[in-house]
Amino acid sequence: MNATVISIFIFIVGITLVITYFAAKRTNSASDFYTAGGGLTGWQNGLAIAGDYLSAASFLGIAGAIALFGFDGFLFSIGYLVAYLVVLFIVAEPLRNLGKYTLADMINARFNAKKVRGAAALSSITIVIFYMIAQLVGAGALIQLLFGIDYIWAVLLVGIMMTIYVLFGGMTATSWVQIIKAVLLMVGTVILSFLVLKNFNFNILDMFTQMKTATPHGEAYLSPGVKYKIPLDTISLMLALVLGTAGLPHILMRFFTVKDAKTARSSVMWATWIVGIFYVMTIFLGFGAAAFVGSDLITSTNPAGNMAAPLLAQALGGDILMSFISAVAFATILAVVAGLVLTGASAFAHDIYGQIIKKGQATERQQMLAARYASLGVSAFSILLAIFAQSLNVAFLVSLAFCIAASANLPVILYTIFWKRFNTTGAISAILTGLISALVLVSLSPSVMNPVAGAAIFVGDPIFPLTNPALFSVPLGFIGGWVGTMLSKELDVKKYSEVNVRANTGGFRQL
Amino acid sequence: MTKVITANDTQQNARGEKKVTHERPVVKEPDFQKIENSPGFRELMHKKKKFLISTTALFLGLYLLFNIVISYTNWLDAPFIGDITWVWVFAFSLFAMTWILVTVYMKKAEKFDAMAKATLKEFDYDEEDTK
Numbered sequence: 001m002n003a004t005v006i007s008i009f010i011f012i013v014g015i016t017l018v019i020t021y022f023a024a025k026r027t028n029s030a031s032d033f034y035t036a037g038g039g040l041t042g043w044q045n046g047l048a049i050a051g052d053y054l055s056a057a058s059f060l061g062i063a064g065a066i067a068l069f070g071f072d073g074f075l076f077s078i079g080y081l082v083a084y085l086v087v088l089f090i091v092a093e094p095l096r097n098l099g100k101y102t103l104a105d106m107i108n109a110r111f112n113a114k115k116v117r118g119a120a121a122l123s124s125i126t127i128v129i130f131y132m133i134a135q136l137v138g139a140g141a142l143i144q145l146l147f148g149i150d151y152i153w154a155v156l157l158v159g160i161m162m163t164i165y166v167l168f169g170g171m172t173a174t175s176w177v178q179i180i181k182a183v184l185l186m187v188g189t190v191i192l193s194f195l196v197l198k199n200f201n202f203n204i205l206d207m208f209t210q211m212k213t214a215t216p217h218g219e220a221y222l223s224p225g226v227k228y229k230i231p232l233d234t235i236s237l238m239l240a241l242v243l244g245t246a247g248l249p250h251i252l253m254r255f256f257t258v259k260d261a262k263t264a265r266s267s268v269m270w271a272t273w274i275v276g277i278f279y280v281m282t283i284f285l286g287f288g289a290a291a292f293v294g295s296d297l298i299t300s301t302n303p304a305g306n307m308a309a310p311l312l313a314q315a316l317g318g319d320i321l322m323s324f325i326s327a328v329a330f331a332t333i334l335a336v337v338a339g340l341v342l343t344g345a346s347a348f349a350h351d352i353y354g355q356i357i358k359k360g361q362a363t364e365r366q367q368m369l370a371a372r373y374a375s376l377g378v379s380a381f382s383i384l385l386a387i388f389a390q391s392l393n394v395a396f397l398v399s400l401a402f403c404i405a406a407s408a409n410l411p412v413i414l415y416t417i418f419w420k421r422f423n424t425t426g427a428i429s430a431i432l433t434g435l436i437s438a439l440v441l442v443s444l445s446p447s448v449m450n451p452v453a454g455a456a457i458f459v460g461d462p463i464f465p466l467t468n469p470a471l472f473s474v475p476l477g478f479i480g481g482w483v484g485t486m487l488s489k490e491l492d493v494k495k496y497s498e499v500n501v502r503a504n505t506g507g508f509r510q511l
Numbered sequence: 512m513t514k515v516i517t518a519n520d521t522q523q524n525a526r527g528e529k530k531v532t533h534e535r536p537v538v539k540e541p542d543f544q545k546i547e548n549s550p551g552f553r554e555l556m557h558k559k560k561k562f563l564i565s566t567t568a569l570f571l572g573l574y575l576l577f578n579i580v581i582s583y584t585n586w587l588d589a590p591f592i593g594d595i596t597w598v599w600v601f602a603f604s605l606f607a608m609t610w611i612l613v614t615v616y617m618k619k620a621e622k623f624d625a626m627a628k629a630t631l632k633e634f635d636y637d638e639e640d641t642k
Contacts, residue, residue: 089567093620262620500543506627
């Protein structure tokens with residue numbers, strides 16, 4: 001660790017702490033804490049969504065995957081981007097029109113039943129925990145590599161920072177950390193892409209020709225099938241990516257930070273452009289790392305390829321660029337975990353404590369206290385889990401989070417908005433069927449049971465053949481909701497009219 | 512929020528004379544079924560659904576087609592220009608498709624907004640009430 005790294009690092013952390021200080025002064029109510037008072041503009045929220053979405057898995061993971069596996073690594077970029085159309089067309093506006101702080105609020109705008117709220121909170125918390133462990137484990141490994149400190153200290157460092165942002169600055173601080181990080185990440189990626197293109201003499205055709213011989217895969221590098229060889233497995237993974245984003249609670253929560261559906265819509269538009277441009281540049285990062293760093297050095301530094309982008313910065317821009325990219329990677333992790341803590345805390349403090357235990361009667365002071373205690377609890381719990389989960393595969397945890405989001409949350413969102421016959425029993429069974437089938441199928445899959453010792457948690461033949469179960473668990477979530485609905489006679493046409501009118505006009509908001 | 516009338520108003524109507532009792536506000540729920548069945552709202556939903564269903568089918572269909580084709584066939588491995596194969600062209604058209612559909616939707620949504628506003632106005636709903 002040299003002086004440049006430390007000073008750039010301290011500078012970025014310093015900025016985020018100043019923001020937190022000012023945000024803390026403005027965080028006086030539960031609405032400030034959870035949604036920054038709903039006062040973000042379209043471009044601000046768009047950048048914050050991008051900041052929340054472009055996690056270390058996107059930045060370091062995809063760059064590494066493209067460097068090592070060529071086109072197959074780029075598949076993630078495609079899935080993650082197209083997913084925004086599902087968010088924009090189906091989820092963003094009704095969510096803003098019906099909800100207040102959480103996904104459970106939106107579903108309860110129709111059902112107002114504790115069991116439904118409880119089930120929705122449970123699935124949100126499960127997704128947040130898997131996503132959080134993935135981010136913290138990745139962060140620990142990365143900071144260990146970048147700054148040469150122990151894994152446990154690295155996790156504690158990130159953990160303490162995220163707790164400070166959320167505890168004191170709430171959603172205002174979290175949003176601004178995400179906005180600044182998104183800008184830094186785009187700047188860093190543009191610089192790296194420019195340097196890569198310069199080294200290819202700005203000739204894209206030539207770049208592809210050179211890539212045919214630059215890696216051990218030869219010509220196959222530029223074609224699908226280097227990493228993903230089982231067709232159903234690929235399709236299942238891609239299904240989880242495209243449908244999962246619209247059910248990720250920390251992304252959904254971002255739509256409550258704007259004042260109306262129109263702003264929610266324009267923030268998705270901003271996010272789609274930023275995220276899309278970023279994903280195009282992942283090709284340059286990946287190709288550049290493969291050509292100018294080499295897969296031997298990338299895999300010897302980190303077998304998963306996570307160090308491809310920082311190593312590329314070192315090779316093309318020297319120590320200063322390497323320090324900058326490392327600091328950006330650190331900011332990336334902080335922004336994402338802060339958003340996750342806030343989302344987990346809202347499910348505990350707002351849904352479970354405020355609405356289920358206190359029946360919506362908690363005072364403003366009680367709500368704020370609960371929110372802060374819940375943030376502290378969620379932080380401490382995930383830091384603890386991350387310390388013990390060091391050896392878990394990060395990519396597997398992230399794709400599992402996407403799979404649960406697609407299976408447990410998307411069906412219930414769609415049914416709530418569009419299906420008149422849908423009822424309380426259906427809502428509970430949709431969420432639980434999706435959640436349980438995703439969890440059970442994953443625990444029987446090759447990610448958990450693998451005949452090769454050390455490749456997964458248990459040694460043995462997998463009972464379920466696909467690594468990602470979305471191809472089965474998403475339809476199961478929909479079927480579960482349908483069967484549950486049909487088993488119950490309950491039908492409230494009047495309430496559906498209200499939800500239908502409110503979701504589609506933005507009028508009659510219940511605040 | 513919603514239209515507010517006071518409790519004494521109803522008393523007055525029933526008796527036909529002024530008899531002020533409590534000043535307790537009674538919130539009158541808007542008749543959502545009436546709004547839902549109004550021609551304006553039905554037209555909005557018809558247009559919105561038509562747009563959303565056709566575009567969602569298009570983009571999800573193309574996306575799944577892409578994944579099925581690259582998983583089961585080598586069709587896209589044929590060269591497009593130089594060493595760039597069709598698989599990259601298809602991948603980029605999915606990017607372009609996303610941006611185009613977002614832009615188209617932003618335009619469409621403004622029309623939906625206007626229709627929704629007209630419907631709300633027809634039922635005397637004032638947006639400022641929610642503030």
